[in-house]
Amino acid sequence: MNLTTYYCKRAVAVAGDTLEIRNCFYHVKGCPDTLGVASEQEALQQYVRVFVREKPDPITWPAWMRCCPRDSIIGWTIRDMGPFLIPGKGVSVNLDYKNWLLYRRYIEWETKRKLKWQDSIAIMDNRPVYDYTFTEDYCFAAGDHAIDSKDSRYFGLVPEKFIVGTAGIRWKSSDRKRLFKAINKH
Incomplete structure (x- = not known):
């Protein structure tokens, strides 16, 4: 949670x-479609497919293929992760070992x-903690260049209070018809 770096x-x-x-x-559970830029996700899928064919054993996969949290118990990669409940105000989780791995850094931050x-x-404070109710809202941030993007797969969830603005129009696109068009927000 580096406050000196801004990402779009x-x-x-x-x-x-x-x-x-x-x-x-x-x-996302409840959303009928896949999310994100399909062409980028298809490119990542092809890239990962070739890589995995060459190195089928996940133990040999490099750090860039592992998702946050980088733990062998969870074993998430940029190809497959979750299901992952994105915490928000009032959401409670039981603190078994897996949830401790997933949510520890956010609980410590709060x-x-x-x-x-x-x-x-x-x-915590020499006392057992069996569950935790979050006091902040978070989001999972994704970049458009899925193969090489600093995003929540690598740095974790973003507290909502760290969001400093929202985009309104596309100022750059390989599809000229999309240039300077409003961004669909749903």
Whole structure:
């Protein structure tokens, strides 16, 4: 959560959504279509397919293929991740080991305290923590250049309060018909 860096991204999932990436395509529970720029996701799919053919064992995959959180227990990659509940104000999660891995950094950011895993339980301030209710809304930010994009797959979720603006028009596009057209927000 580096406040000195600005990114221009799309929020493909917001607080309360459940996000999955399957075979390089974003899916949000309840949304009928895949999300994102299909041509970029298809390019990523092809790129990953060739890479995986050459190195079929996930243990040999480089760090850029692993998604946040980078943990072998979770095992998410840029090709496949989730399902992942995007936390928001009032959303509660049970703190089993998997959820501790997924949500620890956001809980620590909200509480300004360390959340450890010790003796099969989450511990904060030397007391067990069995569940947590979020006080902030988050979103999953994705870039248009899926093969090489600094986005939530790598740096994690973005707190809503860190969003400093929204785009209104397309100022750059390979499709000239889309230039300076309003961005569809749904």
